[in-house]
Amino acid sequence: MVFSSTLFLFYFLPLFLILYYLSPAKFKNHILLLASIVFYSWGGPIFIFVILATTALDYILVKQIEKSDSQKRKKTFLYISLSVNLGILFAFKYLYFFTDNIDQLLGTAGIAPIGMNKLILPIGLSFFTFESLTYVIDVYRGHYKSLNSFRNYLTYILMFPKLIAGPIIPYNKIGWQIESERKTTAEMRLSGFLRFIFGLSKKVLIANVLGETVEELYKLEPGNIDTVAAWAMSIGYTMQLYFDFSGYSDMAIGICKMIGISIPENFNFPYISKSITEFWRRWHISLGNWMRNYLYIPLGGSKGSVSRTYLNLWLVFIISGFWHGAGWNFILWGAFNGLFLMIERLFLNKYLKGNLSFIYTFFIVNIGWVLFRNEDMSVSLMIYQKMFSFNFIDVHSIDVRFVFVLICALFFSFSGMFKSFYQSTQNDELFFVESKWRLNCLFAFSVVLFVLSSSYLLGQDFNPFIYFRF
Amino acid sequence: MFGFLMLCLLLHVAFKPLNIIKDKDLSGYYSVPANLEWNLEDYFSGKYQDSSEKYINYQYGLFPGFTRIHHQIEYSFFNRIHVKDVHIGQNGYLYRYCVGCITTRTFDSLNLEKYLNKYLVIQDSLKACGKNMVWLIAPDKNIVFSEYLPLALKHDAEVYSYYWTLQKAFKRKGIEFIDFNELAFREKNKYPYEVFNKGGVHWTNAYATRCFDSLSVYLSLKTNIKIKNTISLKKVENPWGPDIDMEEAANLLLPLQQDKLFLADMISESNSKSKKLLLIGDSFAHSWTWTKYFTNCFHPKSKFLYYNREVNTLENTFIRNVDHKNTRKTSSEFDTFIIIFNAANAEYLDYGFVDDLYK
Numbered sequence: 001m002v003f004s005s006t007l008f009l010f011y012f013l014p015l016f017l018i019l020y021y022l023s024p025a026k027f028k029n030h031i032l033l034l035a036s037i038v039f040y041s042w043g044g045p046i047f048i049f050v051i052l053a054t055t056a057l058d059y060i061l062v063k064q065i066e067k068s069d070s071q072k073r074k075k076t077f078l079y080i081s082l083s084v085n086l087g088i089l090f091a092f093k094y095l096y097f098f099t100d101n102i103d104q105l106l107g108t109a110g111i112a113p114i115g116m117n118k119l120i121l122p123i124g125l126s127f128f129t130f131e132s133l134t135y136v137i138d139v140y141r142g143h144y145k146s147l148n149s150f151r152n153y154l155t156y157i158l159m160f161p162k163l164i165a166g167p168i169i170p171y172n173k174i175g176w177q178i179e180s181e182r183k184t185t186a187e188m189r190l191s192g193f194l195r196f197i198f199g200l201s202k203k204v205l206i207a208n209v210l211g212e213t214v215e216e217l218y219k220l221e222p223g224n225i226d227t228v229a230a231w232a233m234s235i236g237y238t239m240q241l242y243f244d245f246s247g248y249s250d251m252a253i254g255i256c257k258m259i260g261i262s263i264p265e266n267f268n269f270p271y272i273s274k275s276i277t278e279f280w281r282r283w284h285i286s287l288g289n290w291m292r293n294y295l296y297i298p299l300g301g302s303k304g305s306v307s308r309t310y311l312n313l314w315l316v317f318i319i320s321g322f323w324h325g326a327g328w329n330f331i332l333w334g335a336f337n338g339l340f341l342m343i344e345r346l347f348l349n350k351y352l353k354g355n356l357s358f359i360y361t362f363f364i365v366n367i368g369w370v371l372f373r374n375e376d377m378s379v380s381l382m383i384y385q386k387m388f389s390f391n392f393i394d395v396h397s398i399d400v401r402f403v404f405v406l407i408c409a410l411f412f413s414f415s416g417m418f419k420s421f422y423q424s425t426q427n428d429e430l431f432f433v434e435s436k437w438r439l440n441c442l443f444a445f446s447v448v449l450f451v452l453s454s455s456y457l458l459g460q461d462f463n464p465f466i467y468f469r470f
Numbered sequence: 471m472f473g474f475l476m477l478c479l480l481l482h483v484a485f486k487p488l489n490i491i492k493d494k495d496l497s498g499y500y501s502v503p504a505n506l507e508w509n510l511e512d513y514f515s516g517k518y519q520d521s522s523e524k525y526i527n528y529q530y531g532l533f534p535g536f537t538r539i540h541h542q543i544e545y546s547f548f549n550r551i552h553v554k555d556v557h558i559g560q561n562g563y564l565y566r567y568c569v570g571c572i573t574t575r576t577f578d579s580l581n582l583e584k585y586l587n588k589y590l591v592i593q594d595s596l597k598a599c600g601k602n603m604v605w606l607i608a609p610d611k612n613i614v615f616s617e618y619l620p621l622a623l624k625h626d627a628e629v630y631s632y633y634w635t636l637q638k639a640f641k642r643k644g645i646e647f648i649d650f651n652e653l654a655f656r657e658k659n660k661y662p663y664e665v666f667n668k669g670g671v672h673w674t675n676a677y678a679t680r681c682f683d684s685l686s687v688y689l690s691l692k693t694n695i696k697i698k699n700t701i702s703l704k705k706v707e708n709p710w711g712p713d714i715d716m717e718e719a720a721n722l723l724l725p726l727q728q729d730k731l732f733l734a735d736m737i738s739e740s741n742s743k744s745k746k747l748l749l750i751g752d753s754f755a756h757s758w759t760w761t762k763y764f765t766n767c768f769h770p771k772s773k774f775l776y777y778n779r780e781v782n783t784l785e786n787t788f789i790r791n792v793d794h795k796n797t798r799k800t801s802s803e804f805d806t807f808i809i810i811f812n813a814a815n816a817e818y819l820d821y822g823f824v825d826d827l828y829k
Contacts, residue, residue: 001519006527014479045514190472197475401548443471450478451539458533459540463552464498466566466671466719467753 001042002164003251004203004457012039013255020259025181029155032259039160040123047122050088051158057084058132059153062139062146074140081136089129092119097326124164126323128157130290135171137294144172152178161255165248167266167286170293174263182260192257194446199250201449204456206409207244210236213402222382226393230386236402237373238366239409242271245284264289269416274357275349276340276364287323291316310345314338324372329380333371340364358414485531493534498553498719502528534721542723553719562726563611563618564716566671567814571612572623576635577817585819586643588828593645596807602693603807605647605820606685607637608754609654609673610813611666632816648688650681651813663732667709669717671753675710676703678757679734685808686738686767695742695806697767702735709733712756740767746803747772749784750823751810759786768806778821797826 001008016035023031041048061081068074096118103113135156138144147153155178162169214236217229225233249266256263270283280288292301296316302309314335321334344352352360367384374380484490503524512518527533544550551558557565593603612619613633633651640647654665654677663676673681679701686697709731711718717726747768749755758764759774764784773789774782781789793800801807809820 001523005523006530007523010479010482010530010532011526014476017476042519043516045516186472190475193472193475399548399550401544401550404548447475447478450475451536452543454532455536455540455543457536458527458530459537459544459552462496462500462537462541462721463554464496464500464719464721465554466556466715467499 033155036158036160044123078140094326161252184260192254196254197446199247200453202243202247204453207240209405210240238369271413272416273361275352482531496534538723559618571814606810607649608812609650614654633813636816669714669726674713676732676734697740700737738766745805747806748804749774754812778823
């Protein structure tokens, strides 16, 4: 079940919210947990058992870590937990990739391959594995106490708004909210709902529409792709990815807000960044933070030698790329980003102070997303070749809708530059108390967006025949 | 405000299942996904979830309303239409059958020659028995209103295309036929009504009536069948459904701008009510069967072979599938044979009827 589906939007969500608001405070977590189990079971009925089992094991291990007096014992439980969590992630997500590559090597040597079928990836595995790790590591480090009940821990891991596509919420940011008695104000509920609608619109009205054309363009014969089409494909995908992912995060943040839980932002106008370094502080912030706190710093961060710092940086980015998907393209994409981060640290940063530096960032990021999009390296190379061949032919037609939505997407992506507007909208209280007129406008705009999004959600695939037959 | 938004989420219940508010169903032909019964195997494989989500979309109370809003936005702002195989031309004209009509492909000349020779043999044989066979080519919007075709589809298809080749071949072989494209092309601006409505695939009811009258004149001149028609035209606000079939299937909120909407009424006097007609044709013949134009002129046991696949009454009631092995036998009871196919179907000639008869 995805947020942008009829089942979720018009059946699951309202039913959940009604039950949630009507239930007494002490049962709210029960409702949230039950809804989360139903939500996850719908999409991954088998994997719910995997997630329940690993969660139970983690809960027990963390309790043991907390109880243990000896550091050695703590470490043992930590390693067991890390092995189980990362082992499951490896088995489901990466094992096939490795065996497939080994098979290719064996094939060149004339040795019989291992031959392994690709496993179905449990929904949200990468996200909840990382969240489980934050819990185990935070308690191990003694930064925070463990949750007082298994139900609460299960709620933290399974909480449906962030389960499938994040944000990756560290235990320390949410554990206390789950354990406390939450109250939702009318303002929170409304601003949460509005945020949800904005997220839904980003996904349905922008990402899906751009994605449709990008997909069509990718189906063209290479001979029919010229420079305009290649740039449309790359920029279209750049925007599609941003609006899809950030839209989903907005929806997650919005739902959480509606139930009185505050979760961290995941995007902050990444395309206005003046450098790749800044971009990674604005794009998928929760992953960036996770990588910094649980990988970069433990690796030594920037405390070692200069070369060690660069190595750490690059390693973190390669792992980050690999986290996104089990494929060489993701590793390359990570390495590509890491490389620019190093170059910027080396010398480029001093040149990236001007207002137009975002053009450089956007260009590099855009080039990177081509790698990210295509598992097949030859496709990426073909797109690059077309992008820079400056060859213009007139065999494809990029439709008006794509151009219009792309312009809107670019406008919204770069609107973060106009800080005055967003400064007032990002602060909910200020926004609601001080500007009634503005609230009314926003509300009306949201209703329009809601109708448009619902229309596009439902109508897009409805293409009837004129008659049963001609 | 939050309450209002929650109500928006739940509004669909008032449409379905409560039926407090009624909305018109969506037009066009589509199949509603099946609602799988729950079982463990389908559930664990995810099949149940997939099919349920698709089914729910169609059961959702606001599905027709939201779909119309979507389709209208797409049409008005982005010049896109959501009906299978339909293209938007200029000036609001919708087109279908473009592939059949605007093509650079054409007949294999040898095969066409063989067909025409068979046709001539059959026509002569029937004539010798005092029976008649007439070939009619129904007009096609892609030809009659080629000036409004989408730019991407405009090209010089006259040289090739099945229709133009067939038309020339008929003339070359001296085969008598009626081409309503030529008539439409010549006179399309003279009528108070449209030959094709902007949103219609088929000829308008008014123009089909005009053509039936033209056919009546031809039969009266060339055969012993005498049909006299009295036609009256009535300007209407809402056109007959088949006149705007593409528009209806497009499920828009607002109607396409269209003047000259007329409906025809025709009274026929005929001396051939004892003669059995065998009509072989495509959906363009519906304009004459649904209106009972033939029923009023021929024997009640006359038949309509739809695409030479289905045997129907002249009023279009299905009887049985065509028995291709016994065409000669089953056709012997008929006195008059009318073949009518739209120019876009020219590739398929008469859908094998003459071949069946020749065998």
